[in-house]
Amino acid sequence: MSALVISSDTAGAYEDAVTGRSLPEMNTVDLGPFPSISGFDSAIELDRTDPLAGFRARYTFSDPDLIYLDGNSLGRLSSVAASIVDRIVRHEWGDRLIRSWNDGWWDLQIDIGNRLAPLIGADPGEVIISDSTSVNLYKLATAALRARPGRPRVVTDDTNFPTDIYVLRGVAEAHGANLDIVSTEGEPDPVAALETALDGGTALVSLSHTAFKSGFTYDLARVTELVHEIGALVIWDLSHSVGVVPIDLGGAGADLAVGCTYKYLNGGPGSPAFLYVRGSLQSSLENPITGWWGHAEPFEFDLDFRPTDGIRKFHSGTMPVISLATIDAGLIDVAEAGIDRLRAKSVSLTEFFVNEWEEHLERLGFELRTPRDPGLRGSHISLSHPDAWTIDRALIEEAKVIPDFRAPDNLRFGLAPLYNSHLDVHTAIQRIKMIVERGVSIGVDVSKVTVT
Numbered sequence: 001m002s003a004l005v006i007s008s009d010t011a012g013a014y015e016d017a018v019t020g021r022s023l024p025e026m027n028t029v030d031l032g033p034f035p036s037i038s039g040f041d042s043a044i045e046l047d048r049t050d051p052l053a054g055f056r057a058r059y060t061f062s063d064p065d066l067i068y069l070d071g072n073s074l075g076r077l078s079s080v081a082a083s084i085v086d087r088i089v090r091h092e093w094g095d096r097l098i099r100s101w102n103d104g105w106w107d108l109q110i111d112i113g114n115r116l117a118p119l120i121g122a123d124p125g126e127v128i129i130s131d132s133t134s135v136n137l138y139k140l141a142t143a144a145l146r147a148r149p150g151r152p153r154v155v156t157d158d159t160n161f162p163t164d165i166y167v168l169r170g171v172a173e174a175h176g177a178n179l180d181i182v183s184t185e186g187e188p189d190p191v192a193a194l195e196t197a198l199d200g201g202t203a204l205v206s207l208s209h210t211a212f213k214s215g216f217t218y219d220l221a222r223v224t225e226l227v228h229e230i231g232a233l234v235i236w237d238l239s240h241s242v243g244v245v246p247i248d249l250g251g252a253g254a255d256l257a258v259g260c261t262y263k264y265l266n267g268g269p270g271s272p273a274f275l276y277v278r279g280s281l282q283s284s285l286e287n288p289i290t291g292w293w294g295h296a297e298p299f300e301f302d303l304d305f306r307p308t309d310g311i312r313k314f315h316s317g318t319m320p321v322i323s324l325a326t327i328d329a330g331l332i333d334v335a336e337a338g339i340d341r342l343r344a345k346s347v348s349l350t351e352f353f354v355n356e357w358e359e360h361l362e363r364l365g366f367e368l369r370t371p372r373d374p375g376l377r378g379s380h381i382s383l384s385h386p387d388a389w390t391i392d393r394a395l396i397e398e399a400k401v402i403p404d405f406r407a408p409d410n411l412r413f414g415l416a417p418l419y420n421s422h423l424d425v426h427t428a429i430q431r432i433k434m435i436v437e438r439g440v441s442i443g444v445d446v447s448k449v450t451v452t
C-alpha cells in the first residue's frame with residue numbers, strides 16, 4: 001500500500017477557449033492510500049467512481065474494442081480538435097484567407113502559450129508555442145551556453161530522450177564544450193548521481209522531467225536548486241509530464257523548459273512544441289535562430305535583424321496554424337479536469353496496472369521497469385520482456401491493444417487520465433496474458449515497421 005499527497009501552485013481560474021466560460025480552480029488532492037487492488041470488479045468500481053470518467057466521451061472511439069495505451073506518444077482525437085480544424089480550414093482559411101493573420105493567427109502561438117502557462121507554473125508572457133521540441137531545445141541550449149561563457153561542460157543523463165542528447169552534443173561541440181552523460185544504471189537515487197557530476201565548470205544541465213523509457217520522474221525543484229548552487233542554468237524537457245504531473249517551474253525558479261504538445265495534451269500529430277523562458281532571463285538570453293518572426297518590426301522588412309522583446313523573440317518563422325490551433329482543444333480538457341485530479345487518476349491507473357502486472361504478468365517473464373513509488377513516476381508504465389518486440393506487434397495486429405515498443409526490450413503503456421479507464425488496463429493485461437500464454441507468433445512480418 002502506498003500513499004501520496006500532492007498540491008499544486010499552478011492553481012488558478014482558467015477560461016475555456018471555445019465557450020469563454022470560467023473553468024474550476026485546481027485543488028489540492030489527497031491521492032492515497034492505494035490499496036493493492038486488481039481485477040475486473042475493482043476496475044468497474046474504480047471507473048464508476050472516477051470523477052473524470054465523463055471526459056472519455058469527448059474523444060473519438062471509432063473502434064470501441066481497441067484499447068489505446070499510447071497517449072504518451074500521440075494523444076487521441078477530441079471532437080473539439082476536429083471542429084477547430086474544420087473551422088480553421090473552411091472559414092478562416094477558406095473564407096477569410098490572408099485576412100485571418102490579422103484576425104488572430106499572428107498571435108495564436110502567444111495566446112495558446114499563455115493558456116498552457118498555468119499548467120507548468122509559468123506566468124503569462126513566459127511560454128510560446130514554437131517549432132518542434134528538438135528545435136526549441138537547440139535554441140535554448142545555445143542561448144544558455146552563450147550566457148555562461150568559460151564553462152566547458154553540459155550535463156545530462158542517460159534517461160534523456162535521444163533527440164535531446166543529439167541536440168545537446170551538437171550545441172556543446174559548437175561552443176567548444178563537452179556533453180557529460182550521467183549514468184543512472186543501477187543508481188538507487190539518480191539525483192545523487194547527478195549531484196556528483198555537477199561542478200563550477202558546468203554551464204548547463206538539461207534533463208527530461210519524466211524519462212521517456214522508464215517513466216522515472218525527477219524532483220524538479222530539488223534538481224533546479226542543485227543546478228543553481230553551482231551557477232549553471234537548467235533546461236527541463238517536460239514532454240512526458242505536461243498534462244499528467246503537476247509542474248511548478250515558477251515555484252522552483254527553473255530557467256528554461258521545452259516540451260511536446262501531441263502527447264498528453266492531445267494536440268494532434270506533429271503539433272508544435274512549447275518553450276518556456278523565465279521572465280527575468282528573457283532580456284539576457286538571445287535566440288540563435290534569428291528569423292523574421294523574432295524581429296522587432298517584421299513587416300518593415302529591414303535587412304538588419306533587431307530582436308523583439310520578451311518571449312516573442314524566441315520565434316523564428318511562420319507557424320503551422322492548423323496544428324497549432326488544435327493544441328487549444330487539449331488545453332480545454334486538461335484545464336477543465338484540473339491537473340490535480342488528472343494526477344490523482346493517473347496514479348490510480350498506473351497503480352492498478354502495477355497490481356495487475358504483479359498478479360498476471362510477472363510470472364510470464366515481464367519485469368517492471370518503472371519506479372514502484374507513484375511519486376517517482378509519470379503516467380506510463382514500462383515492462384521489459386525478452387520477446388517484447390513480437391509481443392508488441394501481436395498485441396497491435398491480433399489483440400487490439402496499442403502500446404509502443406522502445407528498444408531493446410521495453411513495452412511502454414501510456415495511461416492517459418482523460419480517456420483511459422481502469423477497465424482498459426484490466427482488459428489489456430488479460431490480452432497480453434493470452435498472447436504470451438498461447439505462445440507469441442503472429443502472421444505479420446515484424447520487420448516491416450518504421451515507427452515502433
Ligand SMILES: Cc1ncc(COP(=O)(O)O)c(C=O)c1O
Pocket residue numbers: 132133134135161163164208212237239240260273
Ligand atoms: C522527451 C522527448 N523530447 C523530445 C521529443 C522529440 O520531439 P520533437 O519531435 O517535437 O522534436 C520527444 C518525442 O517523442 C520526447 O519524447
